[in-house]
Amino acid sequence: MVDTAALASKILEGDRRMLARAITLVESRRVDHRETAMLLLEALTRAAPDRQALRIGLSGTPGVGKSTFIESFGLMLTAQGLRVAVLAVDPSSARTGGSILGDKTRMERLSRDPRAFIRPSPSQTHLGGVARRTRDAVALCEAADFDVVLIETVGVGQSETVVAEVSDVFLLLLAPAGGDELQGVKRGIMEVADMILVNKADGDLKAAANRTCADYAGALRLLRRSPQDPEGYPRAMTVSALHDEETAKSQAIAGRQTAVSGLAQVWEAIRALTDWRRDNGHWDTRRAAQARHWFMDEVRQGLLARLNTPEARAALETLGAEVAAGATTPGRAATVLLHDHLPQNAKANG
Amino acid sequence: MVDTAALASKILEGDRRMLARAITLVESRRVDHRETAMLLLEALTRAAPDRQALRIGLSGTPGVGKSTFIESFGLMLTAQGLRVAVLAVDPSSARTGGSILGDKTRMERLSRDPRAFIRPSPSQTHLGGVARRTRDAVALCEAADFDVVLIETVGVGQSETVVAEVSDVFLLLLAPAGGDELQGVKRGIMEVADMILVNKADGDLKAAANRTCADYAGALRLLRRSPQDPEGYPRAMTVSALHDEETAKSQAIAGRQTAVSGLAQVWEAIRALTDWRRDNGHWDTRRAAQARHWFMDEVRQGLLARLNTPEARAALETLGAEVAAGATTPGRAATVLLHDHLPQNAKANG
Structure with a gap:
């Protein structure tokens, strides 16, 4: 029997071990666990109704450099004093084609960062379940007072749509493509992406990355702008996994090989977008619409049950x-x- | 009280007056009408389970030339001996910004064609209702042995998605755009379109139409190809509302001003796509998946009811x-x- 009140107060204090335990609880399919999870989430909602993290959804095909991106991006944010939670996909649980190493190894430096919390979660194959689990895990991280929650998705089934419906900003990470070998974005992703990031814009791939970025920027301009988007959004940018001089230096000190340049610009673009939405009232209406959406989703699931x-x-x-x-x-x-x-x-x- | 059996046999004979009456029945919200409609559709399904029309969904913003396109395209098909049903949007019922004239006037020649049937339907504002009404009206047209059913949608709400889920092929009609004044495709449409047709590729707009077409062709190449699509699909093409020499001549005889050139190519491209899908088993699996989708949709609607x-x-x-x-x-x-x-x-x- 879980002491919900005690667990809630630990989470509100930012206790990461208890947060991890609570996420395990919301991920459980056991009926009694689900009831406890519901009580816990209600207690947290009542205790800290105003805690809001910036929720960033991130999608990208395997091999595009998602782990490196998340680690470098997360480290940049924690270096600014921000607390960062990562809801990562557990590569061992899914046929993601990704690393066969655990997430602790995938994002080793970030996982040792006291301001970061990394949670590998089971693969996103069961759609109904994923929606609830993802949403609840995000709510737990918000209650634990994280500033940023990064939600990774691997593009199985409709997982992007689920993650987009729980995110404030949705990023799509792509690899550069040369000429005819365009990788092809799964239909439906382009319409939920706020920003498309073309990775590996360095060395031999730099020209290809710039071209790919221009192609997607062109494609995005063909889509009607949402009233929730400021001028210039959704937008496409390049980022690079190559050490730039500054990061190379700090990495030499840390003895590490990974870094992504252009991250400051990505963060700036995210902030510009979310600031605009806040200033124009779209942040709140979007959150409210998402909450209503999840309510109706739960009603439908309950009816189907x-x-x-x-x-x-x-x-x-x-x-x-x-x-x-x-x-x-x-x-x-x-x-x-x-x-x-x-x-x-x-x-x-x- | 409707005599369902009599109505069914008239529809199976292709009686257009009875078909119109049956569509009125499936569009009704009255509970007794809905029960009769259900009985009628079952009787038709049992009597002619193998009648299949080619269902073509068509979307496009007002002013892009949808009526002219449908009329010219329909006349081309009836001239080939095909029977064509058009489920058109009733412009007087919706804030579509389209013509304020009735559909008989919108597509005057086609409406007088004995091989054609034009049905203006109420605006597509009520999503749940639209889905059922559209699907049932299409089923009625198929039972009445039409070869092609053209389903027009005006892009309100999620009507494209509904129409796409009932169509074998989905066309998006666009106007040429010059440089920065790209009209912007509503998000979600590009992903359901099998073919994008840039209209008005003639006279002063020809160059702009070609550029617009190239832009969309480029954007479509960035999307991952569905296993249900042959090489080169989804594709973008130009069509022209200007008389080409041949149509100008026949129009001079008919005393009419409208024609669209490039229609033969559009029809050829539709046939190439659908032939490929039939040859590769996708036609049947797609129809079966759509049927299952509608079944689950009805179950969800019934639960919500x-x-x-x-x-x-x-x-x-x-x-x-x-x-x-x-x-x-x-x-x-x-x-x-x-x-x-x-x-x-x-x-x-x-």
Whole structure:
């Protein structure tokens, strides 16, 4: 039995071990754990309703340098005195094609930084579950008073859409592509990206990165600007994993090989975007819209859960196959399913 | 009381007056009409399970020339002996900014063509309703043995997504844009478009149309190709509303001023895409996936309808506002709502 009040107060104090434990709790599928998690989140919401982190979603295909980017970006922020939480994808749990090493190794320096908290999370394969887990983990990090929460996604299924719906800013990290070998952005990502970052803009790849960046900048200009975006957004920028002189020096001291240049510009662009949204009232309306979205999402999940009986699942399967085969209509099949497996609520008129 | 069997047999014979009446029926919100519509659609599905039209979705902002395109494209197809149904947006019912004239006037020649059927439908503002109405109207046109069903959408809300989910091919019609005055495609449309057609590629606008087309072609190349797409798709093309020599001649005879050149190429490109999908099994899997999607959509709508009581609607409003204000969590709010307004099904374990 978890003492919710004690756990909540530890999290509010920024206790990282308790934060980790709470995230494990929200990730659990056990019904009693979920009930405890709900109580915990409510206690935290009541205790610290105004704690808000800047939530940054980050997507990118494997090999594009996400870990290096997150580590360098995180270190830059902690060096400014900011507290940074990273909800990372656990590479060992997913077929991400990424590193087979654990995240502690993936982001070794950041993980030793007292202002940082890195949490590798299970792969994002179960969509319904991911949405709730991701959202709850972000809420826990906010309650623990982090200034920035970085949420990594690996582009499986609709995980970007989920992460975008929980983020204030969504970044897409890309590798430079030469001429015809454009990697191709998964459809649907370009429309949620606030900023596209072309990585590895250095050495032999620099020209290709600049071209790729120009291509995406051009493509973004073809999209209608959202009223939540200031002039020039969504935007494309280049970043570089190569040591620039300054970082190379500090790395020589630290004995490390990784750095990303252009990060200060990325941070500045993020700040410019979020400041503009705050100044124009979009920050609050966006957060409120996201909260309503998650509420309706939970309602829908809860309704679908009423059909979570062996009989109803079998009927969903059978009727779905009949509809797909053209043997019945979607409307009739749904009517039959609901009639047989969800007894009519006497009060409802639907 | 509608005689469903009689109505069905008339529709199967291609009776356009009865088809129009049936579409009115599926568009009705009356509960008894909806039940009759469901019976009718089932009867038609059973009677002619194999009738399939080529369903073409068409989106484009007002003023881009959609009516002219549809009329010319439709006339080209009927001249080939094809039967063409057009589910058009009724301009008088929506703030589309389009023509204030009725559709009969918008597409006068096509409406007089015995192989064509034009149906202006109410504006697409109610999303749930639009999905069902559009899908059912398409099914009716297929049962009436049309070869091609053109489904127009005006880009309000998520209507494109709905239309794309009911279409085999989705076209986006754009106007040429010069330099900085790019019109901007609504986010989310580029990802459902199979073909982008830049209209008015003639006279003074020809150069601008070619540049615009090249811009969109470039942007489409940045998107990852779907396994359902052959090489070169999604693609961008130009079309022209100016008379080319051939159409000018026939128009001179008909005494008409509208024509679109490049339509034969558009039709060829549509056929190449759909032939490829049929040959590679994607046509059937896509249709089956769409059917399953609509089934699950109906199930979700049916579940939400259980919350369609004055009390539940009020609770949704109140709880939604509390969640948006950060006073409670989405999970708790949903739990409260479902507990209070949807009594637990004894059989379910959710």
